[in-house]
Amino acid sequence: MKRNIKHVFFDLDHTLWDFDKNSGLTFQKIFELNNINAKLDDFLGVYEPINLKYWKLYREERVSKTDLRYGRLKEAFDALSIKIEDNVINNLSVAYIDHLTTFNHLFEGTFEILDYLKDKYELHIITNGFEEAQERKMKSSNIRDYFTTITNSEMVGVKKPNPKIFNFAIDIANAKVEESIMVGDSLEADIEGADKVGMDTIHFDYKNAHRHHYKRIIQLKDLVNHL
Known part of the structure; x- marks a missing residue:
């Protein structure tokens, strides 16, 4: 019926x-601002599935908002064997949210x-x-x-x-x-x-x-x- x-x-x-497009542009910006030496395409290639995994965990109440914001970055950098200090990752997680809404595709x-x-x-x-x-x-x-x-x-x-x-x-x-x-x-x-x-x-x-x-x-x- x-x-x-x-x-x-x-x-x-x-x-x-368009989350993926806006997110990619945000990472490009915050990497430049924070002198992060990572190839953007390589980073996004590992980050995007990790991000989806963390969002699933977040939906299932298995990680907190703070854990999601930190963990998805930490795991992506680790996957690329890029050593980033925890305080830098935490700063990047804040910068990411701050800059994400400056791109609005x-x-x-x-x-x-x-x-x-x-x-x-x-x-x-x-x-x-x-x-x-x-x-x-x-x-x-x-x-x-x-x-x-x-x-x-x-x-x-x-x-x-x-x-x-x-x-x-x-x-x-x-x-x-x-x-x-x-x-x-x-x-x-x-x-x-x-x-x-x-x-x-x-x-x-x-x-x-x-x-x-x-x-x-x-x-x-x-x-x-x-x-």
Whole structure:
């Protein structure tokens, strides 16, 4: 049965905000500022999967925010056999967050799809990202005003895919599950998590790497075929 969707919930990082591109530019900047002798491409090649591993641990409450910020850098430098003192790693972890929101590349078609949707649906964000950084990302990239509500894992005390964060987001949006759909890049956190509470879902598989039974798009513009 076709649902009467009234509320569209988006993930932020890797869905609207181009995390990998902005993160790479941030590392380039802080390495230059701190005289870090590492080849950027080599570093990113080992860092990106390590970062995803730490975010999974963070979602599962197995590492803290501080552990994530330090550990992903420490492990990446160790993998490249680059010796960096702990105090430098800690300084880099702070600089990374400070500079990350100075780069605000969005995925292709972000403004076009949000403009298309804004008069048809209420739009919302559900994110596991750090609250202080996520708000700056949305304001600096000029997408904050598209969204009626922003639900952050830190305000709920749990992270996607925990059902509590989806139910919290639905409640503050004054929405109903059967009128809501979740759009996100993470099959585990966004799609399976939302599906378990009864939300409809659309997987933004921008790397075109998955095959499954969920609705799937590889470009944001393809949302027009589903909404």
